[in-house]
Every structure is written in C-alpha cells, then in structure tokens.
Amino acid sequence: MNKTKKMVFLSFLVSIALVIYVIEAQIPVLFPGIKLGLANIISLAALILIGWKEALLIMFLRTILGSIFGGSMSAFMFSIAGGLLSNIIMIVLYKSFKESMSLWTISICGAIFHNIGQLLVASFVVQDFRIYVYLPILLVSAVITGYFIGLCTKFLNAHLNKLSMFKDVISK
Numbered sequence: 001m002n003k004t005k006k007m008v009f010l011s012f013l014v015s016i017a018l019v020i021y022v023i024e025a026q027i028p029v030l031f032p033g034i035k036l037g038l039a040n041i042i043s044l045a046a047l048i049l050i051g052w053k054e055a056l057l058i059m060f061l062r063t064i065l066g067s068i069f070g071g072s073m074s075a076f077m078f079s080i081a082g083g084l085l086s087n088i089i090m091i092v093l094y095k096s097f098k099e100s101m102s103l104w105t106i107s108i109c110g111a112i113f114h115n116i117g118q119l120l121v122a123s124f125v126v127q128d129f130r131i132y133v134y135l136p137i138l139l140v141s142a143v144i145t146g147y148f149i150g151l152c153t154k155f156l157n158a159h160l161n162k163l164s165m166f167k168d169v170i171s172k
Contacts, residue, residue, distance in 0.1 A: 005168060005169050006169045009169045009170075010046075010050075010054060010057065010058065013042050013045070014058050016042055017042035018062050018069070020042065021038075021062055021063075022069055024039065025066070025071065026070075031137060031141070033118060033122075033134070034137075034138065034145075035145075036148065036149070037111065039066075040111075040114075040149050041156055043055050043059045043087060044090060044149065044150070044153040045157050047087075048103075048153070049157060049170045050169065050170065052094075055090075056084075056087055059083045060080070060083070063083050066079070067079065077125075081118060081121045082113075085117035085120075086110040086111065086113050088113075089109050093105075093106045103153055104146065104151055104154070108146030108150065109146070110146060110149075111141075111145050111146030111149065112142045112143075112146065115135070115138040115139065115141075119135060
C-alpha cells in the first residue's frame, strides 16, 4: 500500500468531513443538540473502506478543525465526547457483526451513543443528571438521523470503491 496515496485519501476524507461539518453548523436547529450529523458519513465510510484507526483519526481531526473554524471550546467538548463514544460503538459493532447487522443499524447505534456522550458532557457542565430527561427526544432523532446516515454511507461507499486512483488504499 502506497503511504502517500493513503495520506492523500485520508486528507481528502478529512477535508470533505470538515466542509460538511462547517456547513451543517450554519443550519439552524429545531431542538438544541439535534443535528443530522452528516460529517459522520465520512467517518463511517472510512471505517468500512480503510479501517478503524483511520475512522477515529478522521473524526478527531474533523472535530478539532471544525471547532477551530466554526465552533467553541464547549462545542469541541460535546463533539469529541459524542464522536469518540459513537465511533467506538460503531467500530465494535462493525468488527463483530458486519455480516449480520445492517450498516444503518450500526449507524443508528452510533447516533444513539453520540447523543449519550453529549448528554454526559452536558450533565457535567450543568452539574445535574436530570438533563437525561431530554434523552427520549434525542433517541428518536438518533434513530431517524442514524438511519439516514447509514443509507448515505452505503451509497458513498459504493461510489468510493469505484475510484481507481485509490484502489490500493481501500482495504476491500
């Protein structure tokens, strides 16, 4: 595997995820804490196409750079907690159950744990665990957005597999 091609491909994925992250941050939210999480398409695609280390790296770099370009320290804390928990769950599920579990189910579980991670940070910030009463609303949104992200990732992976210049980077 050519390390330069891999670095270029990872940079390509980080830049796409960052652009999506910054654009999505400009979209007004209906409820606090509820967003589509479109940049997670790239992390999930990286998990499937390249591997778990690269997926975590993309999430981490996107979160740091996104917070620098369009966020704050509190946004970083919420994003990194949700992103880490979400990615760890998706990695475990994908590695253990990829043959028997659909991509959108893995994505839904990731979205649920992303919300749990964010609520954990929020409960520390406000020093009150009663903030978890908001969890049912977040879980409904996680199912909807997680399903959508899973479908988008499946579509994206089908097309990224066709890129001949990165055939030796993609692990399939």
